[in-house]
Amino acid sequence: MSDRNAVNQCDIGMIGLGTMGRNLLLNMADHGFTVAGYDLDKNKVDSLQKEAQQKNVYGESDLTTFIKLLKKPCAIMLLVPAGAPVDAVINSIVPHLQAGDLIIDGGNSHFTDTDRRARELEKKDIQFLGVGISGGEEGARLGPSMMPGGDRAAYERVRPIFEAVAAKVNGDPCVTYLGKGSAGHYVKMVHNGIEYAIMQLIAESYDLMKHGLGLNDQQLHDVYAKWNEGKLNSYLIEITSHIFSKIDERTHQPLINEIVAVADQTGTGMWTSQSAMELQVPIPSIDLAVAMRDMSVLVKQREQAQKLYPRNIPLLSVDRFKFINELENALFTGMILAYAQGMALLNVASQKYNYQLDLEAVARIWRGGCIIRAKLLEDIRQAFHANKNLINLLLDANLAKKINQGEQNLRQIICQTSLIAVPMPAHMVSLSYLDAYRSVWTPANLIQAQRDYFGAHQYARKDSEGKFHTEWERNLT
Numbered sequence: 001m002s003d004r005n006a007v008n009q010c011d012i013g014m015i016g017l018g019t020m021g022r023n024l025l026l027n028m029a030d031h032g033f034t035v036a037g038y039d040l041d042k043n044k045v046d047s048l049q050k051e052a053q054q055k056n057v058y059g060e061s062d063l064t065t066f067i068k069l070l071k072k073p074c075a076i077m078l079l080v081p082a083g084a085p086v087d088a089v090i091n092s093i094v095p096h097l098q099a100g101d102l103i104i105d106g107g108n109s110h111f112t113d114t115d116r117r118a119r120e121l122e123k124k125d126i127q128f129l130g131v132g133i134s135g136g137e138e139g140a141r142l143g144p145s146m147m148p149g150g151d152r153a154a155y156e157r158v159r160p161i162f163e164a165v166a167a168k169v170n171g172d173p174c175v176t177y178l179g180k181g182s183a184g185h186y187v188k189m190v191h192n193g194i195e196y197a198i199m200q201l202i203a204e205s206y207d208l209m210k211h212g213l214g215l216n217d218q219q220l221h222d223v224y225a226k227w228n229e230g231k232l233n234s235y236l237i238e239i240t241s242h243i244f245s246k247i248d249e250r251t252h253q254p255l256i257n258e259i260v261a262v263a264d265q266t267g268t269g270m271w272t273s274q275s276a277m278e279l280q281v282p283i284p285s286i287d288l289a290v291a292m293r294d295m296s297v298l299v300k301q302r303e304q305a306q307k308l309y310p311r312n313i314p315l316l317s318v319d320r321f322k323f324i325n326e327l328e329n330a331l332f333t334g335m336i337l338a339y340a341q342g343m344a345l346l347n348v349a350s351q352k353y354n355y356q357l358d359l360e361a362v363a364r365i366w367r368g369g370c371i372i373r374a375k376l377l378e379d380i381r382q383a384f385h386a387n388k389n390l391i392n393l394l395l396d397a398n399l400a401k402k403i404n405q406g407e408q409n410l411r412q413i414i415c416q417t418s419l420i421a422v423p424m425p426a427h428m429v430s431l432s433y434l435d436a437y438r439s440v441w442t443p444a445n446l447i448q449a450q451r452d453y454f455g456a457h458q459y460a461r462k463d464s465e466g467k468f469h470t471e472w473e474r475n476l477t
């Protein structure tokens with residue numbers, strides 16, 4: 001347990017000593033901060049202290065003692081599961097706090113919960129920050145990307161700690177104050193939406209290379225490892241290459257083939273889609289990625305359907321080397337389109353919720369530490385640097401050049417894959433997003449006519465102002 005002499009000594013306290021909380025706390029201690037961790041589970045407290053060894057880390061499972069350890073006014077970070085547990089922890093600590101103390105929620109909380117908590121705590125003169133943290137276990141321990149939002153003065157209090165522990169890119173910490181209220185959690189939610197889309201795109205490239213080209217796991221490892229050296233260089237491509245070379249200790253075969261193909265989700269991807277629908281921002285690649293996780297769950301139905309619609313996937317008769325290059329270009333184009341949709345959503349949300357986001361800063365802090373870190377994010381950062389008011393990355397000349405280079409390959413890959421019935425819906429929807437976005441003409445005039453026909457919803461005319469209704473069935477010829 002803790003050293004009672006450490007009263008008022010700790011720079012920050014952590015509630016929740018699960019994987020993320022423990023590792024982030026140890027990261028803070030590595031950077032010279034004196035820290036305290038609290039968990040009801042004594043085993044977690046013990047394992048924190050065991051790992052901490054000689055460092056300035058104090059573990060506690062008594063809340064009053066834990067809070068006594070903290071410098072006043074105190075700063076307490078929560079890393080507990082999103083939803084009710086966050087409210088439960090806040091309610092349990094508030095009676096021990098004083099005006100000016102600070103609570104930091106570092107979990108994946110829904111942004112509306114963050115706004116509500118900020119309002120409730122403000123009434124009690126308690127400061128509150130909602131901080132998205134990305135990078136998983138390794139990120140937490142060695143340097144995550146951190147997305148803080150809330151009261152700016154509160155951020156300044158913890159800024160030295162955050163800047164010290166965050167990942168660095170060219171010495172630049174992957175953390176910055178993002179905006180008021182729930183800005184940090186909103187940005188983290190969209191980060192996860194983009195994460196879903198990119199993971200789906202990568203999964204589709206795997207399906208195509210496995211079934212259309214007949215590549216084995218070693219060959220898949222080699223392709224992703226090579227891709228990671230080029231324009232696709234990113235954390236998700238890198239771990240994908242590692243996954244294909246991992247041998248299962250039980251079967252001594254590649255582990256990937258022992259894993260049940262049903263994808264779980266904790267909700268952030270779905271929240272991104274829900275929010276985009278509400279704000280009327282099209283983000284079809286992210287919506288689709290959520291839908292395909294839902295599709296993966298329908299195991300029994302898919303077993304039945306496979307009998308009704310048997311498919312025999314023939315190998316593609318293509319030049320393998322050339323085809324893999326085309327697929328690399330297609331995937332890269334899909335990736336740009338996924339970031340573009342996420343960023344376009346952030347742009348609208350920033351205005352709607354008055355976050356005043358600096359999208360260049362968002363791209364900058366995503367370049368390291370987080371799950372969607374990628375070489376491409378430097379181009380994205382530059383696009384927002386060149387134009388602070390860029391409403392969609394597709395309108396940036398440099399990215400347009402890259403998209404124009406990959407577009408034909410994306411189109412070809414989609415043609416080939418539909419002929420052999422390998423589903424690549426994230427690639428398809430991303431291409432259609434591009435095709436729709438760049439088309440001045442859309443068939444929505446017909447939709448307006450139909451709405452007016454059956455519901456007298458009225459339509460606008462090209463040649464006059466105002467709204468019009470037609471009696472469509474009068475004088476039908």
Ligand code: 6PG
Pocket residue numbers: 108133134135136192195264265266267268269370371
């Ligand atoms: C990150 C991850 C992290 C977590 C996701 C997984 O940025 O470190 O996104 O937040 O792994 O919540 O989300 P799903 O369980 O929904 O796939």
